[in-house]
Amino acid sequence: MQHAHDPQRTAALEERILDHDDSELLAERFKLLADPVRIRMVSALVEAGELCVCDLAELVGASESATSHQLRQMRLAGLVRARKQGRSVYYRVADSHIRLLLDVAVEHYLHGDPR
Amino acid sequence: MQHAHDPQRTAALEERILDHDDSELLAERFKLLADPVRIRMVSALVEAGELCVCDLAELVGASESATSHQLRQMRLAGLVRARKQGRSVYYRVADSHIRLLLDVAVEHYLHGDPR
DNA sequence: TCTACCTATGAACAGCTTGTCATATGTTCA
DNA sequence: TGAACATATGACAAGCTGTTCATAGGTAGA
Numbered sequence: 001m002q003h004a005h006d007p008q009r010t011a012a013l014e015e016r017i018l019d020h021d022d023s024e025l026l027a028e029r030f031k032l033l034a035d036p037v038r039i040r041m042v043s044a045l046v047e048a049g050e051l052c053v054c055d056l057a058e059l060v061g062a063s064e065s066a067t068s069h070q071l072r073q074m075r076l077a078g079l080v081r082a083r084k085q086g087r088s089v090y091y092r093v094a095d096s097h098i099r100l101l102l103d104v105a106v107e108h109y110l111h112g113d114p115r
Numbered sequence: 116m117q118h119a120h121d122p123q124r125t126a127a128l129e130e131r132i133l134d135h136d137d138s139e140l141l142a143e144r145f146k147l148l149a150d151p152v153r154i155r156m157v158s159a160l161v162e163a164g165e166l167c168v169c170d171l172a173e174l175v176g177a178s179e180s181a182t183s184h185q186l187r188q189m190r191l192a193g194l195v196r197a198r199k200q201g202r203s204v205y206y207r208v209a210d211s212h213i214r215l216l217l218d219v220a221v222e223h224y225l226h227g228d229p230r
Numbered sequence: 231t232c233t234a235c236c237t238a239t240g241a242a243c244a245g246c247t248t249g250t251c252a253t254a255t256g257t258t259c260a
Numbered sequence: 261t262g263a264a265c266a267t268a269t270g271a272c273a274a275g276c277t278g279t280t281c282a283t284a285g286g287t288a289g290a
Contacts, residue, residue: 009163009170010174013163014174017158017174018154018155018221020155023152023158026151026220026221026224026225027149027154029220029224030146030148034145034149035277036141039133039138039141039142039145040132040135043133048124053236053237053238054235055125059125059128059129060132062279063279063280065237065238069278069279071237071238073278084237086287087235088120088287089236089237097223100219102141105144106133106137106141110137110140168266177249178249179266180249181250183267183268184268184269186267187269188247188248199267201258202256202258203257203265203266203267204268
């Protein structure tokens with residue numbers, strides 16, 4: 001690196017692109033959906049409304065421990081909420097944005113719509 | 116794990132949630148946006164339309180080598196396309212879905228819209 | 231109370247990511 | 261042709277992620 005092909009243009013651009021903090025925040029959100037197991041968990045919770053760890057683990061095909069770890073992560077990020085009842089804990093999706101992002105991705109990447 | 120609280124319900128659910136292949140595919144896509152540097156790159160490319168590696172590196176504040184590595188990754192995933200001109204290579208966004216996903220995320224996570 | 235059950239959590243480990251450094255390839259210009 | 265330049269790439273290191281295993285806490289039922 002030494003120059004900028006068009007210094008004025010890049011300087012102007014710099015003001016319009018996402019800054020470091022914003023891109024960091026967005027990346028954190030996308031990371032939550034950047035794992036097939038978590039995607040299946042969110043998908044299941046969206047469909048079911050509410051599920052206990054036990055059923056969720058079976059649905060997504062993961063161990064209960066792994067499921068619990070992932071749920072903890074999503075819970076700390078505010079993506080899901082927990083409700084305790086008896087010896088079970090029921091989880092539900094708390095973040096409607098994630099639901100929307102998943103919908104958009106499903107719509108565009110799975111249901112045809114090439115390009 | 117031993118039972119399912121409601122076997123019928125979980126069996127019915129299993130058919131409606133994303134299967135392993137689909138969730139794998141979606142996760143791959145979300146991974147591309149799960150990094151602040153790549154997000155800034157996409158943001159810059161969306162704003163500029165086209166940028167050479169050199170300018171892009173300066174804009175996002177990464178080394179040219181790191182930038183090139185990321186671009187390669189995004190290129191192989193079909194997210195960006197390259198155009199060679201002289202000794203420069205100009206990149207542009209090739210996947211309009213990613214652009215949409217980024218827009219949705221920006222809209223909901225950055226521009227207010229709580230909940 | 232004792233036992234089985236459901237979930238949570240810490241530790242450890244493997245695999246993946248991303249950056250840097252060195253180097254290679256191809257290009258422009260003198 | 262030689263030198264500076266723009267980009268690409270392989271190898272390696274450091275950090276991060278996700279899983280398993282062991283274990284602990286709290287709850288329901290006998």
